[in-house]
Amino acid sequence: MTTPTIVLVGHGMVGQRFLEALADRGVTERARIVVLCEEPRPAYDRVQLTSYFSGKTPDDLSMVEDGFMERHGIELYTDEPVVAIDRAARTVTARSGRTVAYDHLVLATGSYPFVPPVPGKDATGCFVYRTIEDLLAIEEYAKTATTGAVVGGGLLGLEAAGALKGLGLDTHIVEFAPRLMPVQVDEGGGAALLRTIEQMGLTVHTGTGTQEVVTADGSVTGMRLSDGSELAVDMVVFSAGVRPRDQLARECGLDVGERGGIAVDAHCRTSDPAVFAIGECALAADGRVYGLVAPGYEMAQTVAGVLAEEEPGDGFTGADLSTKLKLLGVDVASFGDAHGTTEGCLDVVYADSRAGVYKKLVVDGEGRLLGGVLVGDAESYGLLRPLTGTRPPVSPEQLVLPAGAGAPVALGPSxxxxxxxxxxxxxxxxxxxxxxxxxxxxxxxxxxxxxxxxxxxxxxxxxxxxxDQGLCGCFSYSRSELYEIARTLRVTSFAALLDSHGRDGAKGGEGCEVCKPTVGSILASLAPAIGLDGYILDGEQAALQDTNDHHLANLQRNGSYSVVPRIPGGEITPEKLIVIGEVARDYGLYTKITGGQRIDLFGARVDQLPAIWTRLVDAGFESGHAYGKALRTVKSCVGQTWCRYGVQDSVKMAIQLELRYRGLRAPHKLKSAVSGCARECAEAQSKDFGVIATANGWNLYVGGNGGATPRHADLLAQDLSDAELIRLIDRFLMFYIRTADRLERTSVWLERLEGGLDHLRDVIVKDSLGLCDELEGLMAAHVADYQDEWARTLDDPERLRRFVSFVNAPETPDPTVRFVPERDQIKPDLTILTIGTLEGASR
Amino acid sequence: MTTATLELSPAPDSWMAVCEEARLTPGRGLAALLPDGRQAAVFRDRAGRAYAIDNRDPFTGAQVLSRGLIGTADGRPFVASPLLKQRFDLETGRCLDDDEVTVAVYPVRLT
Known part of the structure; x- marks a missing residue:
């Protein structure tokens, strides 16, 4: 018996799912599989298409695991659409002339966007929204456009509108039906959606059709609507639904539906038993064409089962049309009998038009859940959809009320x-x-x-x-949980926290090198809010600090310390530079300019630190917190004052920010920068929070990082005034301090944060959790409470007693901290440490 | 108020005073210079118990163990080196992260 050949026409999501289903069943080992596909790239996630505009690359969207085709011996030809099927000869012919003989043919050609037959629809500047290539073309054209219109206010139309808005266009949505998303949501849901979308600055025209695309010299200049009005637009995206691609099937005489779609039976077989059709091109046995991916996947499984000669089951007889989407940042979901078409059914509705939330559940007389519509808050969709058809364990009104309102809902996935x-x-x-x-x-x-x-x-x-998500062997709580415990219970000591909230075996113990500095940092961050002195080296707090914080300096490999005075914004007077030079010279310190626009002085013995800092404080310097998990520097370029390109005073802003946030203890170090124009000389986009000047104010970027795992910062907000900028950074930093894990930089935190940048923006820009007042209050308390740690230490002889090499010989310097010359400065003498090693071994 | 004096035995049958007990913050250490030039790291824990081990971090050669954080692991007291964070048992000197390595332990008492 010769190896059978299966030919798949079309390589979209459903096509790829079909191939995977064949591979799962071992069919790929027994048959030759040939895939012919029109698009220039293998299957990608069309559902997530719009995420291309939020930074996903076409590669990110790929549905095909690396090496999948090779591993299963599948022959894939992209950019090679089939142009003819010869059912008598059982061959298909592709555009290049390639002819492939088949034993089984599977059509997964998907659908094409419907473009209403209006004059001007083919003008330059008219687009559809279906493929990555469409998006690339829209992106390119939008560069020269300022206004755009989307024809169609359904699911894809709203996605397209969001994309145009994101590309900076004034965007109109034209929907023929009286509401947005007419298929999925009812009138109330449509109203909630409309309000939210209009608040985002999009213009919506419902209940009106497109009569003509107005052109000049073959390019779009406007649109005429059926209500007689006219819109001046530079581009038009048609997103008015899709139609099954059944042309090939028609041409080769397969049965197709009256309104399109390749007619198939429950096993997705067409009128020719050797030919199958799956996905959006198929007219299913229940007489419907399904435009969703889930039914397509089910059809793919069905045909793979048939070809694997499995016991035939019921096949595909219909599918659940439930959907949950995030459109323009708005949750929209519908499931079951969303429109309440069941006889005798009843509605339970919750609507809050201020918040743009609308929820409707459809139940029958006995309380069985039949379906529903959720707009603005679809959190409960995952629970409600599986409950469809059952009598939920709590009453319907409890299911639609927001969390916190009324009785608590004890309904979980369990x-x-x-x-x-x-x-x-x-x-x-x-x-x-x-x-x-x-x-x-x-x-x-x-x-x-x-x-x-x-x-x-x-x-x-x-x-x-x-x-176990616990912080360490002593606590089963995470850092952010400990933060909440300390804040709400006003716990001001590590011992109290360990004894009340530590793991059983750890209570009453010492804690460890992980939890002590973490709690020390939490207490320092919260100090003014929980009634604790912000000075970190008195009492128990002294015992919690890592050695660097404990000595307010950075420990180096030979036991010496480095000293970094704060130089806000990197701006320094000649007098202060001279003081640093004199101190370095007098104490024989190695000096190096840091990446953060300040000066690091190396080689100080622990007992020299107070004298060095006395001179620095006298000259007006403060601690630079180079030793702490705290704000390090706010770098700046020289800005508008000197630079011919600058548009704002970046140095002034950098100094203002550095002075505001100095001393702020955080889960990890914090770096920042301010650039005076878009040339970005201060490299603000590689910082935890970076600021770039615009002609109108400041753009704020967050979550950037350099180092070993670089990450470009995300744009959080644009064209902010000075006050708006500072208010947002206040909230951002305090929200980070509150929710991040130990030693988690903002970049990693932002990646981990559920909902990512959108969620962050919801919380700190839109105040969705109602937290902003509190976050700002915490920062205000920090700013008011700030005092220079070094000045406070020098003021108190008791505090200076720790700065000795030996407790029993305070005048004796540590003889193992020695230096040798290197390029006209010093470096640690490591041989003396090695000699120590030999002595140690002999003991 | 008088406090007890912390004493350390640098060699068999010999004791030397290090400091007043109150000089030591519970949970932290300090370095002491021994008569022969060696250095000890002395610590006090929350419960008031005192410990002394060699101050030298055997992994780097630097005299820094007195500046590490102390903690409890499985009920046993330890100090974590402030340089590369290896932990040493305060009662046995054994390194908890490397079986091959041990530091000296000195008897201590409060008088």
Missing amino acids: ALPDDAVICSCHNVTKHAITQCASLPEVKKCTKAGTGCGSCVKVIEKLLPKAA
Whole structure:
């Protein structure tokens, strides 16, 4: 028997899913598989297409695991659309003339965007929104455009509108129906959506159609609407629905539906038993064309099962149309009988138009949940959808009320029955998920969570609590939890915290080198708010600090310390420079300019630190906190004052920021910079918080990092005034301090933060958690409370007693801290330490 | 108020005074110079117990163990080197992160 050939036409999400399903069943080993696809790239995640505009690359969107085709011996030809099918000869012919004979042919050609037949629809400046290539073209054209319109206010239309807005265009949405997203949401949901979207600055025209695209010299200049109005626009994106691509099937005489779609039976077989059709091109046995990916996946599985000669099941007879989406940052979900078409059904509605939240549940007379619509807050979607068809364990009104209102809802994923479908994209039940130990395992074994991703939160709640998240062997709480405990209970001592909240075996003990500095930092960050002195070296706090904080200097490899005075913004007078030079000369210190625009003085013995700092403080210097997990520097370029390109005074702003946040203890060090123009000479985008001047004010970037794992900072807000800038940084820093893990830089924190930059923006720009007043209050207390640590230390003889080499010989310097010459300065004499090693070995 | 004096035995049958007990912040250490030029790191814990080990960090050669943070692991007291964070048992001198390495331990008493 010769090896059969399976030809797949089209390599979209459903096509790739089909290939994976074949591979899972071992069909790839028994058959030759040939894939012919029109697009120039292998399958990618079309559902997430819009994320291209938020920084995802086409590679990021790929659905094909590296080496998948090779491993399974699949022949994939991209940029090679099939142009003809000869069913009698059982061959397909592609554009290049390539002809492939098949035993089984699978059509997964997807759909094409519907463009209404209006005059001007083909003008330069008209686009559709379907492929990565479409997006690249839109992006390019938008560079010369200022206004755009999207035809279609459905799901894709809103995504397209968001994209245009993100590209800086004044954006109009034209929807023929009386509300946005007419298929998914009802009137109330549409109203909530409309309000939120208008608040974002988009202009929405509902209940009106497009009559004509107005052009001049073949390019778009405007639109005429059916209500007679006219819009001046530079580009138009058609997103008015899709139609199945059934042209090939028509041409070769396969049955197609009256309104399009390749007619198939429950096993996705067309009128020719050797030909199958799956996904959006197919007219399913229930007479519908499904434009969602989940039903397409189910069809892919069905056909793979047929080709693997599995026992035939029911096949594909229809699918759940539930969806949850985030459109323009707004959650929208609908599930089950969202429009309440079941006879005798009743609504339970919660609406808060101020917050743009609308929730409706549809129930029957016995309280069974039939479906619902959620706009603005779809958090509960993951729970509600699997409950559809059941009588939920709590009343419907409790299910729609926001958390915190009314009685607490004791409904968690644990309340779901075992056969509840958690992932509707891949039809995975709660039972299957609970067989796995971790989210990666769930994704690998069941594929749950790898489709639209909306179920991931519920999956996480179903899994056993991930390995101990505790800070260390002494605490089972994380750093952010300890922060909350200290803040709310006003715990002011490590011992009290350990004895009340430590692990059982650790209570009453010493703690360890991990939790002591962490709690020390938390207490220092919170000091003014919990009634503690901000000075970190008195009483118990002294015992918590890492050695660098304990000596207010940086320990070097031979036991000596380095000293870094603060030079705000990198601006320094000649007099102060001379003082630094004199101190370095008098104490024989090695000097080096740092990356943060200041000067590091190396080679001080612990007993020399007070004398060195006495001279520095007398000259007006303060601690630079180079030793602390705290604000280091705010670098700056020279800015508008001197630079011919500068648009703002970056030095002045950098000094203002450095003085405001100096001494602020954080989970890790904090770096910042201010650039006076877009040339970015201060490298602000590599900082925890970076500021770049614009003609109108300041742009604020957050979460940048240099070092071993560089990360470009994300733009948080634009064109801020001085006051707005400072207020946002106040909130940002305090929110970071509150929620980050130990030694977690802002870059890692932001990557980990659930919801990422959008969530951060919600919390600190839109104040979605109502926290901003408190965050600002904490920062105000820090600013008011700040005192220079070195000045305070020098003021108190008791505090100076720690700065001795030997407690029993205060006048004797440590003889092992010695130096040898190097390039006209000093370096540590390491031989003396090695000699020590030999002596130590002989003892 | 008088406080006890912390004494250390640098060699068998010999004791030397290091400092008043109150000089030591509970949870922290200080360095002491021994008569033969060696250095000791003395510590006091929350419960008031005192410890002394050699001050020299065997991994770097620097005399810095007195500047490390002390803690409890599995009920045993330790100090973590401030340089590369290896931990040493304060009662046995044994390094908890490298079986091959031990530092000297000195008897201490409060008088």
